[in-house]
Amino acid sequence: MSINAPLPDADVIIVGCGPAGMAAAVTLAEAGRSVIVLDMQPAPGGQIFRSLEANLCDTSPAGQSLLAALGPAYRAGADLIRRFRAFSGACPGIDYRPQTTVWEVRPDGTVGWLQGMNAGYVRGRQVLLAHGAMERPVPFPGWTLPGVMTAGAVQTLLKAGHLKPSGRIVLAGTGPLLLLLANQLHQLGVKPALVGRTDRLSDSVRAARHLRPGGLVPLVKGLGWLGRLKLAGVKSVTGLENLAAHGTQNVESVSFTVGGKRQTLPCDLLIVHDGIVPAIDIPNAAGLRLQWDGPNASWRPATTPDGLGASTLPPEMSAGPCVLRVTGDARRIGGADAAMAHGRVAAQAILAALDHGAGPSADALRAVGKALSVRPFLDAAFPPGLAQALPDDDTIVCRCEELTAGELREKIRSGFRNMDALRGETRCGMGPCQGRSCMVTAARLLQNETRAAGCPPTFRGRPPIRPIPLGAVATLSGLDPRATIRLTLEDKPENASEDTVDAPAE
Amino acid sequence: MNESVTRPAFAHSPGLQPGPKMFSDLAPLTDAVTLSVDGQPVRARAGETVAACLLRAGVPYNRLTPVSGAPRLPYCMIGHCFECLVEIDGIGNRQACLTLVRDGMKVRRQDGAPPALEPSVP
Ligand SMILES: Cc1cc2nc3c(=O)[nH]c(=O)nc-3n(C[C@H](O)[C@H](O)[C@H](O)COP(=O)(O)OP(=O)(O)OC[C@H]3O[C@@H](n4cnc5c(N)ncnc54)[C@H](O)[C@@H]3O)c2cc1C
Ligand code: FES
Numbered sequence A: 001m002s003i004n005a006p007l008p009d010a011d012v013i014i015v016g017c018g019p020a021g022m023a024a025a026v027t028l029a030e031a032g033r034s035v036i037v038l039d040m041q042p043a044p045g046g047q048i049f050r051s052l053e054a055n056l057c058d059t060s061p062a063g064q065s066l067l068a069a070l071g072p073a074y075r076a077g078a079d080l081i082r083r084f085r086a087f088s089g090a091c092p093g094i095d096y097r098p099q100t101t102v103w104e105v106r107p108d109g110t111v112g113w114l115q116g117m118n119a120g121y122v123r124g125r126q127v128l129l130a131h132g133a134m135e136r137p138v139p140f141p142g143w144t145l146p147g148v149m150t151a152g153a154v155q156t157l158l159k160a161g162h163l164k165p166s167g168r169i170v171l172a173g174t175g176p177l178l179l180l181l182a183n184q185l186h187q188l189g190v191k192p193a194l195v196g197r198t199d200r201l202s203d204s205v206r207a208a209r210h211l212r213p214g215g216l217v218p219l220v221k222g223l224g225w226l227g228r229l230k231l232a233g234v235k236s237v238t239g240l241e242n243l244a245a246h247g248t249q250n251v252e253s254v255s256f257t258v259g260g261k262r263q264t265l266p267c268d269l270l271i272v273h274d275g276i277v278p279a280i281d282i283p284n285a286a287g288l289r290l291q292w293d294g295p296n297a298s299w300r301p302a303t304t305p306d307g308l309g310a311s312t313l314p315p316e317m318s319a320g321p322c323v324l325r326v327t328g329d330a331r332r333i334g335g336a337d338a339a340m341a342h343g344r345v346a347a348q349a350i351l352a353a354l355d356h357g358a359g360p361s362a363d364a365l366r367a368v369g370k371a372l373s374v375r376p377f378l379d380a381a382f383p384p385g386l387a388q389a390l391p392d393d394d395t396i397v398c399r400c401e402e403l404t405a406g407e408l409r410e411k412i413r414s415g416f417r418n419m420d421a422l423r424g425e426t427r428c429g430m431g432p433c434q435g436r437s438c439m440v441t442a443a444r445l446l447q448n449e450t451r452a453a454g455c456p457p458t459f460r461g462r463p464p465i466r467p468i469p470l471g472a473v474a475t476l477s478g479l480d481p482r483a484t485i486r487l488t489l490e491d492k493p494e495n496a497s498e499d500t501v502d503a504p505a506e
Numbered sequence B: 001m002n003e004s005v006t007r008p009a010f011a012h013s014p015g016l017q018p019g020p021k022m023f024s025d026l027a028p029l030t031d032a033v034t035l036s037v038d039g040q041p042v043r044a045r046a047g048e049t050v051a052a053c054l055l056r057a058g059v060p061y062n063r064l065t066p067v068s069g070a071p072r073l074p075y076c077m078i079g080h081c082f083e084c085l086v087e088i089d090g091i092g093n094r095q096a097c098l099t100l101v102r103d104g105m106k107v108r109r110q111d112g113a114p115p116a117l118e119p120s121v122p
Helices: A019-029 A054-055 A061-070 A078-087 A150-163 A175-187 A199-209 A214-233 A281-285 A335-356 A362-372 A375-383 A403-415 A419-426 A441-448 A470-474 B050-057
Strands: A010-014 A035-038 A094-097 A099-105 A111-114 A118-129 A134-135 A146-148 A163-165 A169-174 A192-197 A241-246 A253-258 A261-266 A268-276 A274-279 A288-295 A300-302 A325-328 A397-399 A484-488 A499-502 B023-025 B031-039 B041-047 B084-087 B091-095 B106-108
Touching: A010 A019, A010 A335, A010 A375, A019 A035, A019 A078, A019 A094, A019 A335, A035 A118, A054 A078, A054 B050, A061 A150, A061 A175, A078 A094, A099 A118, A099 A192, A099 A281, A099 A403, A118 A335, A146 A150, A146 A300, A150 A268, A150 B050, A169 A175, A169 A253, A169 A499, A175 A192, A175 A214, A199 A375, A199 A470, A261 A362, A274 A300, A281 A375, A288 B023, A335 A362, A335 A397, A397 A403, A419 A441, B023 B050, B031 B050, B041 B050, B050 B084
Parallel strands: A010 A035, A010 A118, A035 A094, A118 A325, A146 A268, A169 A192, A169 A268, B031 B106
Antiparallel strands: A099 A111, A111 A118, A134 A274, A163 B023, A241 A253, A253 A261, A288 A300, A484 A499, B031 B041, B084 B091, B084 B106
16 A cells, blocks of 8 residues: 555455355454445345345234245344344444445445445455346346336345235246245245246256256255246246237236247236346456356456456556455355355455465365355256347347447447447446446447457446436545545436546545 | 226326336235325335335336336346436435335436436535
């Protein structure tokens, strides 16, 4: 750290309070380190343990049946959350800041945050990115219609909104989460009209050779889910292709092809899921090197086994060595057990970096390997389906700016042959979501049109990666007074031109 | 098919024309707070997000896109897609799926780009 740099606010800043972030925070706090944990959710838990604390307190019959439907894997987070809470407010301990959105992370350990109408920076000697995964974007005809939602969205509404879907429901896609949700719905008395899977029996057969002893429990669990759905008479198909949603103001029907035959079903709610992928918004904007995971058709940050990222920024752009580590599903999809195991590994590596400790224990590393050993099987059994083929010309790719695959193809053919030129020309990726939903499709279209191979290119990530209200920019706090940062506000949808402001800190 | 087909084009009607009911409560609302959505009172479960409240109320959209005026509802519910943008207490482009309801909160659905986001805030 250079002499002029402000003092760090904590030894470690952790982005994300899911299983990975909590496991790391507890390990660091136990070792006497000060930790700041930033998370945009209102309570600890991340995706899998969302609203767990509140739901455990709910003793009503409806609350109890919800807990039963969500199953033991959900309740399993209670102990970790309790340990996390025990360190919150202690000194030194965990300074937990919920409802706080991170909009910038720099390789030198500076993190930009937004809470309501306040924004600022905090600095950590080390930073751990535990911001999790997102569902794979699935551009298909009609996917922007009201009435199309992701499986994760419906699960979130169950856990945090106590709302269950009603009406004519179709689930389409692939992956454990889709089957998990179908089961949870079934247990709550919701009967979908169809569970349409894109995976096929041949995928399972191919996957079988990847089966390791560690994979038997998930396998038995999955077969149990399928069996229960079958018993309940839920209609199910495999090998679903060419999904489309139809309607003018909302979904009215869905159509798809199975075994060469086109079918149409009336539908009020289409729930889609095509597996989850690491969220790369923060790593990409922080300038971390990304790599392409072919079988999963997704990017992930290139890291050492203990999570250390590699900065691609030229040295003059950062003040010292890269102190960013990535853990949990943000690093590599592995589910909650792998996330907790790796959170501990990353924390041990951070402790070593802070005071030259021994680094990750063999025990902790083994736990990661064990938890990840089921992945090759799951990856082969549930290959990307809805997003496997590139979308037709008429299908919207960029939801924010409503750009179709055809429009992007045409621009690429007319000479906009790199991601940033394409973004500048079309505004693809410039809307409020900053490319989270469109980037992977745009990159694949570009590679396809230019016959390029290798790791697909990304948009250059630019802070703020999440919009900051102007009022909050004006009150930005926590930076060295001598330092000035340049914020680009071109992500604001109402700004047709690129608008930048110089934001001197308090 | 059902009444959703014959529903008037709500782009021009400021009221809360109900869309097809996609979600229902696990249990009747106790512990409710009241917020206003486009001036009309809507009940919500304390501790839930504005997006959950809008979906329970069955609003047909929370925003009309700036480009084509197409209706949108929350899509991901975890803060990634930004489909759930609404105006909350005068500030536009707030993510409804990340914002908790509060008694007396004023929510407005967005028609195109939100006026509240123009650089009027200091
Ligand atoms: C929508 C969804 C639902 C899922 N449901 C299940 C399930 O029911 N069961 C299951 O086994 N697995 C589920 N998963 C898989 C899940 O990824 C893992 O089980 C596990 O939760 C991963 O843990 P993690 O700590 O790596 O990340 P997460 O649990 O995802 O935690 C990351 C946290 O970081 C926060 N965050 C992200 N970006 C920012 C930012 N910019 N600023 C501030 N905070 C941020 C998020 O709000 C989140 O709380 C789900 C995944 C998704 C995407
Ligand atoms: S619904 Fe996707 S960001 Fe709110």
